[in-house]
Amino acid sequence: MEILRIAIAGSVGAGKTSFIRNISEIEVVDTDKRSTDEIALFKDKTTVALDFGLLTIVPNQLLYLYGTPGQPRFDFMWDILIRQVQACIVLVDAHRPEHLHYVTQILNFFNQRVQIPILIGLTHMDCPNAGKPEDIAIALGLHNSNKKSPLIVVNPTQKASIIEALKVLISEMVKPSIL
Numbered sequence: 280m281e282i283l284r285i286a287i288a289g290s291v292g293a294g295k296t297s298f299i300r301n302i303s304e305i306e307v308v309d310t311d312k313r314s315t316d317e318i319a320l321f322k323d324k325t326t327v328a329l330d331f332g333l334l335t336i337v338p339n340q341l342l343y344l345y346g347t348p349g350q351p352r353f354d355f356m357w358d359i360l361i362r363q364v365q366a367c368i369v370l371v372d373a374h375r376p377e378h379l380h381y382v383t384q385i386l387n388f389f390n391q392r393v394q395i396p397i398l399i400g401l402t403h404m405d406c407p408n409a410g411k412p413e414d415i416a417i418a419l420g421l422h423n424s425n426k427k428s429p430l431i432v433v434n435p436t437q438k439a440s441i442i443e444a445l446k447v448l449i450s451e452m453v454k455p456s457i458l
Contacts, residue, residue, distance in 0.1 A: 281339060281340045282342075282343055284342075285342060285343070285344055285364055285365065285367065285368065286345050286360055287299060287367075288346075288369045288370070289347075289371060289382065289385065289402075290349050290378035291349035293349060293371060295435070296330050297435040297436055299346050300330075300332070302332065302334055302442070303332025303333055304333055304335060307330055308332075309329075309346075329345055329348070329356060330346030331344065357385075361389065364393070364395065365396075366448050366451065366452050367398070369382060369386060370401075371400065372402055372403050373401045373403050373409040373412075374403045374406035374408050374409040375403075379415065379419060383418075383420060386428075396428075397428045398429050398444060399430040401433065405434075412432070415430075416430055429451060
């Protein structure tokens with residue numbers, strides 16, 4: 280049995296838990312707890328350690344999905360969760376520009392510690408105040424990066440959108456690296 284492991288990262292409220300819940304074949308293992316700080320203004324619960332879901336890609340090939348916490352105070356979990364992952368999807372909440380700095384920190388963390396494919400998934404693009412993809416790419420420093428991560432729109436509540444994101448990421452995983 281081959282197991283592929285993917286981390287789903289991003290700021291709080293970007294859709295990590297929804298992403299995993301809407302694609303997992305098993306009941307998601309989560310560590311959601313009641314929000315007790317400023318997060319409670321827009322979200323009842325928050326992930327404090329991880330979410331875990333499972334998806335069969337083909338017979339004898341499983342995809343393990345690990346959702347990271349979205350708050351800086353729980354970022355110690357990133358080190359634990361990235362040890363075995365082969366790729367990462369970083370979800371960016373397009374209608375909360377105040378989160379872009381934190382997402383940049385997430386990207387820097389992953390790029391400094393592991394050399395894995397990373398897909399940037401823009402969520403909440405249907406909100407009236409959502410940023411434009413090209414502006415978000417510039418804000419994240421993706422426009423001047425030597426190794427560009429694919430950037431796509433993802434709706435973590437729609438299975439078809441999640442599947443498309445996973446297809447793009449898996450295609451990045453199988454691309455031959457150029458030395």
